[in-house]
Amino acid sequence: MDNRPIGVFDSGLGGLTVIRALERTLPHEDLIYFGDTGRVPYGTKGNDTIVKYSEQIVRFLRGFDVKAILIACNTVSSVAFEEVCAQAGVPVFGVVEPAVEAAVRTTRGGEILVLGTSATVRSGAYEQAIHRYLPDAGVRSRACPLFVPLVENGHFAAGDQLAELAAHEYLDSFIGQGVDTVILGCTHYPILRSLIAKIMGGQVELVDSGCEMAVRAAVAMDERGLLTDREEPGRQNFYVSDYSEDFTRLAGVLLEHSLAGYVEKTNIEKY
Amino acid sequence: MDNRPIGVFDSGLGGLTVIRALERTLPHEDLIYFGDTGRVPYGTKGNDTIVKYSEQIVRFLRGFDVKAILIACNTVSSVAFEEVCAQAGVPVFGVVEPAVEAAVRTTRGGEILVLGTSATVRSGAYEQAIHRYLPDAGVRSRACPLFVPLVENGHFAAGDQLAELAAHEYLDSFIGQGVDTVILGCTHYPILRSLIAKIMGGQVELVDSGCEMAVRAAVAMDERGLLTDREEPGRQNFYVSDYSEDFTRLAGVLLEHSLAGYVEKTNIEKY
The missing domain is CATH 3.40.50.1860 (Rossmann fold)
Structure with missing residues (x-):
């Protein structure tokens, strides 16, 4: 049993569909989301840059004492999976x-x-x-x-x-x-x-x-005794590296319901 | 009379339509283009960041001893025009x-x-x-x-x-x-x-x-004796902060003809 939050990150807001999948698969877990909206897209950037950005995000997420990290970003999953694993110190799941x-x-x-x-x-x-x-x-x-x-x-x-x-x-x-x-x-x-x-x-x-990653993470975390024993719905905290003015609208589209949770802009470059 | 090149910059490749306009308005001028393809888009970024990026680009362009700078980017023209003017040391035109x-x-x-x-x-x-x-x-x-x-x-x-x-x-x-x-x-x-x-x-x-900016720049530079006296077509040098694999295709779309000139990726963050 482990009541720490799960970290999820993406280059932008697309990974919110993974949050939606986690709400269904692991509804009692606390979730920390980081979307690198200030530096999106990753797909056009060089591998060194993507590794650097991913390592900053892992350092940021570790500050929340997360018990697992889900990489919702296809580019990071393909290019920097090993680097994220090496630095995370907790189980990591790619997409x-x-x-x-x-x-x-x-x-x-x-x-x-x-x-x-x-x-x-x-x-x-x-x-x-x-x-x-x-x-x-x-x-x-x-x-x-x-x-x-x-x-x-x-x-x-x-x-x-x-x-x-x-x-x-x-x-x-x-x-x-x-x-x-x-x-x-x-x-x-x-x-x-x-x-x-x-x-x-x-x-x-x-x-x-995203759904398949959520299911995979749920099974693996259950096997390792990493799931919460709480019975109330998990809390969601959302961090982004930049706001667009239509952040709330877009988040609602991708979550398929209204955003409900703590939202903050963070300076990811200092991590 | 002044045979130095004209600098043009944009957050990405859209400013190539300004290069196309300059080819028609000032066909004998040498042009230096910088597209910040590694950090596009600017529109979602904070003003401090946009000013910092613009100042880096002006430092980069000054390295070519440009005689004027055209800001092809709407965001920079709106947010950082005065900062670019202050740093440029040459006439600056916004969009x-x-x-x-x-x-x-x-x-x-x-x-x-x-x-x-x-x-x-x-x-x-x-x-x-x-x-x-x-x-x-x-x-x-x-x-x-x-x-x-x-x-x-x-x-x-x-x-x-x-x-x-x-x-x-x-x-x-x-x-x-x-x-x-x-x-x-x-x-x-x-x-x-x-x-x-x-x-x-x-x-x-x-x-x-973009066309209107090219015309405005042509008139103002003529008044100040800043136009070239060469009669051969001007040369074009293109710099970007990141390549996408379809850079050449996209450049052709925006220039409305095939790219013809020197192309190089540069590390803009060191400026």
């Missing part, structure tokens, strides 16, 4: 492996489609991980660079014409091509899951990388 | 005033629409400047947050469905409302000028803030 394990379990025909940002698709991290489990898997990848700005600007509801048009542009060429599993390889994409599911068709399974 | 002067000259009925990023629209910089010239002007503003990602991901050609749908969403409510002048208050937006003109109708004048 790529749990999603890949779920996809490998789910796929029937071995035809997997990975959707992500341009940086994630270019990194090849999901393909490489899938091929470690299933060397013969047919892995296709599609960068969907408009999905993040669409979600962030409110275009995600059923029937939104812009979101539908963009999703058709990205997905139509994969329909009827044998794909049976789609990895949502970006923390923003769960907000578009209904739309993606509708276009890809009912036979196709969607794997939400 | 807001020339556009506003052009709009004020152009408008017949005093009904002006400002299009920009969310940060630019929130700043109110264009409205305030317009009202200094025309206190009774009817100024409306519209943030078009999807225009930058659309342009950067190739959605700008005539007939592009996503660009058309987004433009209609942003502009339809202003059609037939008496607007006679539209300020393109973001360096990416000239790439969408045909589409915006088509939707707003032939009676509406578009003011391209």
